Amino acid sequence: MEKLKYALYTGCTARESTPELLKSTLAIAEKLGIELVLLDEASCCGASHLQDYDDFLSLVLNARNICYAEKLGLTMVTICNTCQLNTAMTKHRLDTNPELKARVNAKLAEVGLEYKGTSEVTHFLYALVQDFGLENLAALVKVPLSQFNIAPFYGCHNIRPSELQNLSNGGENPYNPTSLDDLIIACGGVNVDYAEKNKCCGFHAELQSPHTAAVLTGNALAGAIDANADWIVTPCPLCHLKLDVQHHGASKAIGRDVKLPVLHMPQMVGLALGCTPAELGLNHHVTKVDFV
Amino acid sequence: MDALTSQQVTFKVFRFNEETDYLPFYNTYTLNVTHEEVVLDILNRIKWDHDGSLSYRRSCRHGICGVCSIKINGKAILACKSRLFDLVKIFGTDLTIEPLSTKRVIKDLIIDKKDFWEKHAHVNPYLVSDIIEEPTSEHLVSPHDAEKLNEADYCIQCGACHYSCPALAINEQFIGPAAFAAAYRFSADVRDEGALERLHIVNEEAEGVWDCVKCMECAEACPKDVNPIEKITKLHNMIFEAGIAKNNVATRHAVGFAHSIQKHGLLDEGELVRYSEGNIGVMKHIPEALAMFKNGKIVMPWNMPKSKNLDEIKKLIQSSSTVKF
Numbered sequence: 001m002e003k004l005k006y007a008l009y010t011g012c013t014a015r016e017s018t019p020e021l022l023k024s025t026l027a028i029a030e031k032l033g034i035e036l037v038l039l040d041e042a043s044c045c046g047a048s049h050l051q052d053y054d055d056f057l058s059l060v061l062n063a064r065n066i067c068y069a070e071k072l073g074l075t076m077v078t079i080c081n082t083c084q085l086n087t088a089m090t091k092h093r094l095d096t097n098p099e100l101k102a103r104v105n106a107k108l109a110e111v112g113l114e115y116k117g118t119s120e121v122t123h124f125l126y127a128l129v130q131d132f133g134l135e136n137l138a139a140l141v142k143v144p145l146s147q148f149n150i151a152p153f154y155g156c157h158n159i160r161p162s163e164l165q166n167l168s169n170g171g172e173n174p175y176n177p178t179s180l181d182d183l184i185i186a187c188g189g190v191n192v193d194y195a196e197k198n199k200c201c202g203f204h205a206e207l208q209s210p211h212t213a214a215v216l217t218g219n220a221l222a223g224a225i226d227a228n229a230d231w232i233v234t235p236c237p238l239c240h241l242k243l244d245v246q247h248h249g250a251s252k253a254i255g256r257d258v259k260l261p262v263l264h265m266p267q268m269v270g271l272a273l274g275c276t277p278a279e280l281g282l283n284h285h286v287t288k289v290d291f292v
Numbered sequence: 293m294d295a296l297t298s299q300q301v302t303f304k305v306f307r308f309n310e311e312t313d314y315l316p317f318y319n320t321y322t323l324n325v326t327h328e329e330v331v332l333d334i335l336n337r338i339k340w341d342h343d344g345s346l347s348y349r350r351s352c353r354h355g356i357c358g359v360c361s362i363k364i365n366g367k368a369i370l371a372c373k374s375r376l377f378d379l380v381k382i383f384g385t386d387l388t389i390e391p392l393s394t395k396r397v398i399k400d401l402i403i404d405k406k407d408f409w410e411k412h413a414h415v416n417p418y419l420v421s422d423i424i425e426e427p428t429s430e431h432l433v434s435p436h437d438a439e440k441l442n443e444a445d446y447c448i449q450c451g452a453c454h455y456s457c458p459a460l461a462i463n464e465q466f467i468g469p470a471a472f473a474a475a476y477r478f479s480a481d482v483r484d485e486g487a488l489e490r491l492h493i494v495n496e497e498a499e500g501v502w503d504c505v506k507c508m509e510c511a512e513a514c515p516k517d518v519n520p521i522e523k524i525t526k527l528h529n530m531i532f533e534a535g536i537a538k539n540n541v542a543t544r545h546a547v548g549f550a551h552s553i554q555k556h557g558l559l560d561e562g563e564l565v566r567y568s569e570g571n572i573g574v575m576k577h578i579p580e581a582l583a584m585f586k587n588g589k590i591v592m593p594w595n596m597p598k599s600k601n602l603d604e605i606k607k608l609i610q611s612s613s614t615v616k617f
């Protein structure tokens with residue numbers, strides 16, 4: 001297989017509150033022989049909130065981020081669902097609207113950049129599933145996760161709206177997504193089915209609508225627990241923060257104690273590939289990962 | 293012909309009569325369905341061939357009246373528009389047919405949409421304009437101006453998005469995606485003079501656009517591609533543009549991103565929470581912050597990472613900002 005090489009857009013969270021995500025991403029890329037070039041020039045994607053305030057500014061900033069992947073001639077991979085949504089949304093809007101693209105490029109020209117639309121944008125999960133291939137991954141598994149019932153938590157912004165995401169996620173259906181389930185199986189684990197796996201964690205409304213957000217988090221944790229999961233795996237660091245850090249508030253909101261370890265997608269893959277807990281930053285979790 | 297033209301599908305159909313039943317139950321039917329059949333055909337076959345008491349709404353049969361919306365395996369659909377073979381492709385051959393909201397059932401698949409219509413009425417879903425009693429010419433809208441509606445006028449009030457919205461399921465005050473799309477549809481109309489009042493309505497805390505969880509369920513559920521979340525984002529923008537954004541946690545949460553990007557390129561997560569909540573409000577986050585700090589999840593201000601070429605970002609924020617708060 002030709003060596004895979006991507007431009008990695010880390011987003012903010014992986015450099016701040018979920019350092020274990022960046023660490024484990026780099027660790028498994030090395031094990032799998034995938035080259036990741038860090039886009040250190042990139043800014044925050046706006047997380048859908050800057051978009052609420054100043055839509056045009058958010059387009060300019062996201063287009064600038066993509067420019068740096070284009071300069072390298074590489075596909076951009078994201079490791080946060082919300083970065084994926086906002087970057088892919090920007091790309092889609094600029095690629096389908098020449099007038100808007102020209103307006104954005106007029107601004108980018110001020111700093112010597114031009115958005116061309118030549119780089120694809122995809123989440124690292126789909127780079128693994130589609131480009132690297134699950135069979136190739138399964139062949140490298142050293143420590144099959146066969147003793148674990150693992151609940152996949154997909155996160156909204158990788159799967160919806162499908163019209164946008166289907167360009168990068170291989171046509172995954174948001175009502176019955178399978179990529180993360182397939183990845184669990186490739187790692188030797190047992191995938192757990194539950195109704196909340198493709199639902200919202202509440203992260204984006206946490207500050208302004210804390211009750212709604214806490215109930216959504218509680219429902220997700222309760223769903224996974226009731227389906228007999230040992231732990232949850234997610235490709236999104238924002239879902240991770242909600243499920244890993246906020247279980248107290250979630251338990252209070254739904255009147256039931258809900259607490260379950262939550263792993264980032266690359267941490268799960270890393271365990272199966274034989275990485276050590278330290279290499280995967282498992283010490284950074286608030287809900288302790290007590291099974292390794 | 294190689295293509296499959298018929299196959300066996302098992303349907304679990306939700307049944308409940310609020311006048312006689314204590315609890316809902318499901319009836320199961322295994323039927324041979326053809327590639328031409330839509331869900332409404334199956335409901336008709338069950339009613340006509342198996343159980344005449346099955347109740348559901350149906351009318352136009354071509355996706356415009358919006359009354360036959362139901363859920364299949366949790367996915368909101370119009371029964372008259374959704375082909376069985378497409379659903380089997382997503383879910384396999386075991387399909388569960390349920391009303392849009394099991395909480396609001398009158399009988400079987402028929403729900404009371406009172407809450408939907410109340411929310412709809414709440415946003416003044418009509419043109420507000422001084423009418424010339426005896427017009428001498430048509431009030432023309434140019435194609436360019438008509439495009440500003442962004443197809444929000446395609447809504448058929450089926451309720452698919454409304455009953456797929458998780459924020460609404462938890463917070464009954466929330467106006468919800470369908471009514472927001474209607475609020476946008478009339479506020480974006482060049483003939484309308486009621487936009488400001490409508491923007492005040494959708495700007496309210498708990499009820500308004502700020503409580504959207506951004507799950508994108510509404511965009512996915514809509515059978516007419518109205519894309520309600522896109523309209524919700526536009527309403528946010530219009531609130532800022534109209535200068536009526538209140539100074540509260542929700543608006544500061546949006547504006548705080550611009551401040552942070554200006555300073556670091558990246559988001560300063562801790563500062564965003566402090567700025568959004570205020571110095572007193574932020575106190576309630578202390579227990580989580582301590583837990584995060586203990587586990588190396590909080591970056592100290594002096595270690596805050598910055599984007600490379602930050603001067604470019606600062607320059608672009610200067611030149612490309614379109615609103616002020």
